[in-house]
Amino acid sequence: MTTPSHRRRSRPRRPTALVSAVAVTAVALVVSLAVAFRPGGGTADVREAAKPVAGTRVSGSPTSGAPSASASPKPSASATNSASPTARASASRSAAAAASARAKATTAAPPKTSATGSLAGRIRPGTTYTGVATSYDIGNGDGACSYGPTSDVMTAAMNTADYETSKACGAFVAVHAGGKSITVRITNECPAPCQAGQLDLSQQAFAKLAPLSAGRIQITWNLLSPDTSDKISIRYKTGSSQYWCGVQAIGHRNPLARLEVRAGGSWVRLARTEYNYFLSESGTGCGGAIRLTDIYGEQLTVEGIAVKPDAVQSTGVQFARR
Template sequence: MASSSHRRRSRPERRGLRAPAIAVGAVAAVALVVSLVVAFRPDGGTAAAGADKVKPVAGAATNASPTAAVSPSSSPSPSPTSSAAGPSPSTKPSSAAPAKKTSVRASATPAPRKPSSTGGSLAGRIRPGTTYQGVATSYDIGNGDGACSYGPTSDVMTAAMNTADYETSKACGAYVSVTSGGKSITVRITNECPAPCQVGQLDLSQQAFAKLAPLSAGRIPITWTLLSPAVSDTVSIRYKTGSTQYWCGIQAIGHRNPLARLEVRTGGGWQSLARTGYNYFLSEQGAGCGGALRLTDIYGEQLTVEGIAVRANVVQPTRVQFARH
């Protein structure tokens, strides 16, 4: 029994002595097979590394940087570009959409401003789209001159506006449609009708009044509205008698729409001139006399006029006119 027990213990020891030799033989055999396979491959084993690329597991972090071009749409915000004016402000764009860019267009002269969408936002008492009620009377206009200082004219379809609606010559040059008894006429405001003319009243030329009613009627009820008519002429500029580079009065003639402002260009920018009751804009200290002018109508449209010299009491035409409304 003792020898049987000894044999069981000694047999594992003998297998353990043969194990290294068997392992060495197995490794040598595998190496031989591998070397033969590699040797007989068409590429000679040089592409083995590329064939054994390991695909990354989804969600795993990788350190390799892709070399393929990235589509612009794949980036939520564009990279800022350098500017000659200086570095861009350090701002973080919204993740929802890239920040919008704005462009500024430089111009030698101010671009005309589009008419106001509110319709006569710079108008005074006389506003577009409004119907006024009043009465009409008539007077002999003589040579056609009046408080607006336009001078003599052959145009007989004119009227004098009551003082309240004349509004310190703001009504000068306005075209209005006058209706009475089913008849309508168009007249241009060239004069002022002082008291006893009432608010809403127009003192028409006799020729204009006669188209609505006999002169013997004396006084008739009317309604009237502001117009922006078709005109063939452009705006003209006139410097007042006595104007020089040191003091000047400036007047605009032939504007389609009522004039809201007249400005002169100075070293400090555009300067608005005060309007008188006789329809001249005065530059008491001579600022801008003989320089560029900017006209603004009641709709907000602006016209820039250059090249008008100080020539007292001379009507000088321009090439500009306000838009029709």
């Protein structure tokens, strides 16, 4: 649009035209006042006069209706172009803040754990098993789980089927017979002729249920998640180094489902042996961070455990009671 000074330079004033324009304006004003103050006139006529002409684009937000949940509302091109730079910058900051809040809400959600032990093998929580109990002399308390000598006599050997390549190691089970109950920890394996469901109890544990002379008794048993103040410990196997290592977890409240080591920014799951060590044949992750997962899906990450063969190193952490 040209400026008034430019019009003055290009076209001289015409007093007669100006007078005519003033006259027309005055007439229009008189007509408007007459319409406004006539009986029945007023606001309805004003609203009617305010209606946009067909084909005219009207900017503004609707007063009803919600935006689609699948997409963020986008301003029209005309609204964006006509807004001032300050308004556009403010809108951009608001959109960025909203997107950031949505991202934080998504990533801040804690991981869920299974209450039913979805990572369990043959021995599952909430299940009652039926079998027989026998007894054996545990000697110094060591067994197939490779925990080493112990003064704890309330232990048992699990039949090979339910031992499941050492997955039963460290599990606490409640054993019931003849109205009596005891709690034992699995530290050993009972090979054939032990059958599925059978427990070979320490003589001390068996004697709490029946006389040793009974030989075999009918039992039921189930998995426990006991109350304990013990913390989990880590031990590297004899011969372990940065080039090869075997890693073992000791004292876990719940059965252990996985043991992983961190290498190259990712977690590597180690294979479990029947003697209850997790092996890294190539040395991957030996001496690095360790992640433990129980059968309920709870994960504990442990750092600062050096490769010290046969040394029992406490982690200071424990799985939650279930």
